[in-house]
Amino acid sequence: xxxxxxxxxxxxxxxAVLMTAAxxxxxxxxxxxxxxxxxxxxxxxxxxxGTELSGxxxxxxxxxxxxxxxxxxxxxxxxxxxxxxxxxxxxxxxxYDVALSAVSxxxxxxxxxxxxxxxxxxxxxxxxxxxxxxDAGDDSDAQFSLSVPEGIEEGTYEVELEADAGEGKTDxxxxxxxxxxxxxxxxxxxxEYPQQQGMAGTSFSFETTIVNNRSxxxxxxxxxxxxxxxxxxxxxxxxSANVASLSVDxxxxxxLTVGVVPPEKVEKGEYTISCAAVSANDTLxxxxxxxxxxxxxxxxxxxxxxxxxxxxxNKEASVTLSITNTGNVDLxxxxxxxxxxxxxxxxxxxxxxxxxxxxxxxxxxxYVTPCENAVTGxxxxxxxxxxxxxxxxxxxxxxxxxxxxxxxxAIGVIVVLVVILGVIFKKYGRR
Amino acid sequence: xxxxxGIASLYGAISGLGDVEDSNYLFLSLYTTSGNSIPxxxxxxxxxxxxxxxxxxxxAVNSERAxxxxxxxxxxxxxxxxxxxxxxLAGTAVIATIIYTMGIGLGAVGILCTGVKPSGEEVWRIxxxxxxxxxxxxxxxxxxxxxxxxxxxxxxxxLASIALWVFFAIFxxxxxxxxxxxxxxxxxxxxAMINSYNNYTLNLGLNRISPYYLYSEAVSTIMNPTVRSVxxxxxxxLVGAVSGYLSLGQxxxxxxxxxxxxxxxxxxAFGGSYIGFMRQEIRSN
Numbered sequence: 118x119x120x121x122x123x124x125x126x127x128x129x130x131x132x133a134v135l136m137t138a139a140x141x142x143x144x145x146x147x148x149x150x151x152x153x154x155x156x157x158x159x160x161x162x163x164x165x166x167g168t169e170l171s172g173x174x175x176x177x178x179x180x181x182x183x184x185x186x187x188x189x190x191x192x193x194x195x196x197x198x199x200x201x202x203x204x205x206x207x208x209x210x211x212x213y214d215v216a217l218s219a220v221s222x223x224x225x226x227x228x229x230x231x232x233x234x235x236x237x238x239x240x241x242x243x244x245x246x247x248x249x250x251x252d253a254g255d256d257s258d259a260q261f262s263l264s265v266p267e268g269i270e271e272g273t274y275e276v277e278l279e280a281d282a283g284e285g286k287t288d289x290x291x292x293x294x295x296x297x298x299x300x301x302x303x304x305x306x307x308x309e310y311p312q313q314q315g316m317a318g319t320s321f322s323f324e325t326t327i328v329n330n331r332s333x334x335x336x337x338x339x340x341x342x343x344x345x346x347x348x349x350x351x352x353x354x355x356x357s358a359n360v361a362s363l364s365v366d367x368x369x370x371x372x373l374t375v376g377v378v379p380p381e382k383v384e385k386g387e388y389t390i391s392c393a394a395v396s397a398n399d400t401l402x403x404x405x406x407x408x409x410x411x412x413x414x415x416x417x418x419x420x421x422x423x424x425x426x427x428x429x430x431n432k433e434a435s436v437t438l439s440i441t442n443t444g445n446v447d448l449x450x451x452x453x454x455x456x457x458x459x460x461x462x463x464x465x466x467x468x469x470x471x472x473x474x475x476x477x478x479x480x481x482x483x484y485v486t487p488c489e490n491a492v493t494g495x496x497x498x499x500x501x502x503x504x505x506x507x508x509x510x511x512x513x514x515x516x517x518x519x520x521x522x523x524x525x526x527a528i529g530v531i532v533v534l535v536v537i538l539g540v541i542f543k544k545y546g547r548r
Numbered sequence: 549x550x551x552x553x554g555i556a557s558l559y560g561a562i563s564g565l566g567d568v569e570d571s572n573y574l575f576l577s578l579y580t581t582s583g584n585s586i587p588x589x590x591x592x593x594x595x596x597x598x599x600x601x602x603x604x605x606x607x608a609v610n611s612e613r614a615x616x617x618x619x620x621x622x623x624x625x626x627x628x629x630x631x632x633x634x635x636x637l638a639g640t641a642v643i644a645t646i647i648y649t650m651g652i653g654l655g656a657v658g659i660l661c662t663g664v665k666p667s668g669e670e671v672w673r674i675x676x677x678x679x680x681x682x683x684x685x686x687x688x689x690x691x692x693x694x695x696x697x698x699x700x701x702x703x704x705x706x707l708a709s710i711a712l713w714v715f716f717a718i719f720x721x722x723x724x725x726x727x728x729x730x731x732x733x734x735x736x737x738x739x740a741m742i743n744s745y746n747n748y749t750l751n752l753g754l755n756r757i758s759p760y761y762l763y764s765e766a767v768s769t770i771m772n773p774t775v776r777s778v779x780x781x782x783x784x785x786l787v788g789a790v791s792g793y794l795s796l797g798q799x800x801x802x803x804x805x806x807x808x809x810x811x812x813x814x815x816x817a818f819g820g821s822y823i824g825f826m827r828q829e830i831r832s833n
Contacts, residue, residue: 458788492785493802494776495792514790519801527808534815541819542629545826 181209181286182242184278186261190293196267200231201292203259205242205280212244213282219261220277220289228263228276242282263294271296304329304365306394306401308375314408317385317445321377323405324354327394329365337394337401338362339373344388346380377407382476384445385411413507414444415451415473417500420480425514431489432520436513440470440502441478448473448504453481456499460488463498470502491517553592554650555657560586562661572793573773575666576673578658579651580771589654590771593647593681594764598713600646601688604639606709607702608693609825614702622830632693632825636818639689644682651678672796677767683811684763688713690817697824716758724754748780756806759813766806770799778802 183206193199207213216239217230230237240259261278276292305328313321329335339361341349350359354372365371377390387408394401418424420439428434442448451470455463466482473479483500496517501510561581582588587595609632612618621631655666655674666674691712695705728751729735732743755761769775773793777785794802 456788459784461788488785490782490785492777492781492789493798494794495790496788497790498788514792516792518798521801524801524804527804531808531811531815534812534819538815538819538822541823545629545823 181211181284182206182213182215182280182282182288183208184215184280184288184290186290186292189291190295192295192297193265195265195269195296198262198264199294200263201261203230203261203278203290205240205259207242207244210244213242213286215240215242216281216283217259218279218281220279222276223269223274225266225269226264226274226276227266228261230259231262232259261292263292265294265296269296304331304335304396304399304401306392306403308403308405311404312406312408314410316410316412317379317383318381318412319379321379321407323375323377325373325375325392325403326370327363327365327373327401328370329367329399331367331398333367333398334364335367335396335398336362336364337396337399340393340395341375342391342393343377344390346383347388347390348376348378349390349392350376350378352376375405377405379407379409382445383409384475385409409445411446412444413446413448414442415448415502415507415509416441416443417502417509417511419511424511425516426485427516427518428485428487429518429520430487430491433484433486434515435482435484438481438483438500438502438511439478440473440481440509442473442475444507445475447475448506450504451502452504453483454501454503455483456501457485458488458491458496458498461491461496461498462486462488463500485513485515487515487517493517493519551650553596554589554654556586557582557589557592558654558657558661561588562658573667573670574664575655575658575670576771576773578655578662578664579674579677580768590677590767591764594684594760594767595717597647597681597685598688598717598760600643601639601685601690602692602706602709602713604642605635605689605692605696606706607696608635608639609696610699610705611696611702613700613830618830629822629826632697632822636686636690636693636821639693640682640686643685643689647678647681647685651681669796673770673773673799676796676800677770680763680767680770680807680810683807683814684759687759687810687814687817690814690821694817694821694824697821697828716760720758720761721755724751727754745780745782752780756809759810762806762810766803766810769803770796773799775799775802778806 183204185204185206186201187204188201191199191201205215217237219228222228230240232240237259263276272295274294274296276294278290278292279287280290281287306325307328308323308325311323313323315321327337339351341351343349351361351363352359352374353363354374363371363373375390375392379388387406390405390407392403392405394403417438417440420437426434426436438453440451448470449472451473453465453468453470457463462485464484466484470479470481485498487496494517496515498513498515499510500513501508503509558578561578564581579589582591609618612621622628651674659665688709692705692709695709696702699705699708728747731750732739732747734740734743734747756765765778769778773795774791776789776794800807
């Protein structure tokens with residue numbers, strides 16, 4: 118087996134040199150594998166392939182053909198399907214129609230030969246060349262597709278393939294399949310801290326990593342399933358642009374920042390955002406959890422935002438307050454209190470609000486009565502609404518005005534005086 | 549003399565303007581700021597304004613009587629009250645001309661020297677101040693005419709009216725303090741604690757008998773929008789108070805009793821002189 122393999126590689130080098138332009142990946146790979154022997158075989162490469170190989174033909178028994186694969190031993194998981202690209206080589210320079218068969222398969226295993234996307238039983242090996250099928254991976258002309266059944270024990274299994282060219286010229290290929298439960302070659306989408314908590318209005322940022330354990334580059338398209346109103350963005354580490362998909366090199370990893378912005382009026386609770394990265398081969402999922410904690414906030418103002426009003430001494434003035442629950446938790450037992458100058462009276466149309474729902478606004482009227490001897494001008498009255506959890510207050514500028522009643526009375530005095538003067542004029546004047 | 553002191557006080561105000569902390573109502577400060585050893589224009593007018601009224605009226609009737617012209621005047625085909633009304637109105641017109649000319653001229657010079665522009669409300673406040681000054685001086689005119697009606701000799705009436713002016717301008721505050729201290733002694737700490745409020749209120753009430761004090765209180769409130777009360781202010785009234793400016797209307801309402809009181813005093817003084825003159829016997833000596 119080993120000898121045959123060696124030969125196939127050596128001839129691979131020779132064939133590659135001779136074939137010149139149509140050089141393919143498969144040949145190069147084969148050539149690379151045989152580089153170690155390239156030094157020794159410099160001379161034979163230049164000779165006629167057929168003669169050199171025919172000389173060795175006796176070593177391979179009665180074979181006129183050689184069947185080989187690049188990696189005859191693989192490790193798979195139970196339930197997976199593995200395919201082996203097959204190389205064929207005519208050792209004596211003649212063309213053959215080769216019949217293919219799987220000689221021995223472990224129990225319940227199944228395998229078939231595939232070429233050009235259909236099942237094949239025979240393959241033609243051209244004279245003097247190889248029916249090289251390793252040139253394009255999955256697109257190879259002939260492959261042996263092997264299905265490993267589920268639920269079998271770990272261990273090493275052997276599969277034997279036979280190529281029969283007729284005239285007693287056969288070749289066998291033994292494949293060694295190691296079944297392992299451990300996942301290898303499985304890509305990964307992980308987050309170091311998949312659970313975060315914060316208040317409403319916080320932007321969350323999850324550092325995640327996509328690891329591509331596949332042997333090929335993968336392009337992952339990213340998506341997230343979040344509750345309505347939530348914004349989820351994907352930003353590769355070190356970048357500023359948001360992306361919808363990203364490419365990860367084979368065996369490489371890529372850091373990804375998942376930004377989560379909850380809606381402004383989000384309620385207290387736990388929310389799950391399912392993120393998925395889907396490529397042709399992988400479907401990776403990662404659940405991110407955001408816990409929104411309760412926040413208590415309250416604002417106290419007036420409907421038009423004006424925090425000043427006029428009042429007269431010893432007269433009631435009313436002002437409408439608007440109390441808004443700006444938190445995300447319902448507030449209960451809100452008390453309205455006031456801090457006013459000495460002897461002032463402040464009452465409310467409703468001094469206690471039983472429940473104020475999150476985001477709701479309530480209007481309450483405050484009645485402010487300045488004391489009798491309040492000085493003309495501005496005073497500060499503070500009105501506070503609050504419960505044990507939160508409170509809000511507003512400072513009102515109360516402009517105390519002098520009542521015009523006495524001003525009018527004083528004018529009356531002047532009028533009376535003028536009238537008296539007129540009477541005096543009448544009595545003493547014009548005589 | 550008045551014009552000279554006005555210019556002097558303007559000079560004092562401009563030199564003292566730099567020390568004014570409040571940049572609002574800066575133009576009003578031209579009238580209310582006192583310089584080094586020069587009183588403000590406002591206090592000059594309060595003290596010396598009466599001189600104009602007294603000078604115009606102290607010999608209005610008795611000098612005519614002494615000169616014998618009153619008989620001839622009465623002999624003319626005019627009503628007798630026209631004489632006394634004419635004397636008062638003529639004097640008031642002269643006073644108004646002097647006061648307005650001086651006040652507005654002072655403002656104009658102030659603008660020229662400092663570049664401070666008056667705002668609309670400041671202009672109104674100054675006009676109210678000047679008008680009220682005219683009423684105040686006209687009161688002293690009416691008083692002096694009254695004296696000239698009552699007294700035979702011009703010298704007597706002049707001395708009497710000047711005596712009244714000096715009493716109200718200078719001695720009234722002393723008298724008020726003495727009476728208040730006698731009624732509510734505040735000599736020691738205990739009495740001070742008990743009596744100081746009443747003492748101050750009585751003192752203030754007695755002072756307000758004086759037209760000089762009434763006028764000073766009213767115009768200083770009008771010319772200073774930060775003044776919020778003319779009465780005694782207790783601490784509990786100041787709790788929660790914030791500093792601010794009163795509008796002109798509120799300032800006027802604050803000193804409205806002063807304004808009407810002074811106007812009433814002027815009318816009473818003129819009414820007195822009118823009755824006195826009308827009931828007098830006028831015959832040639």
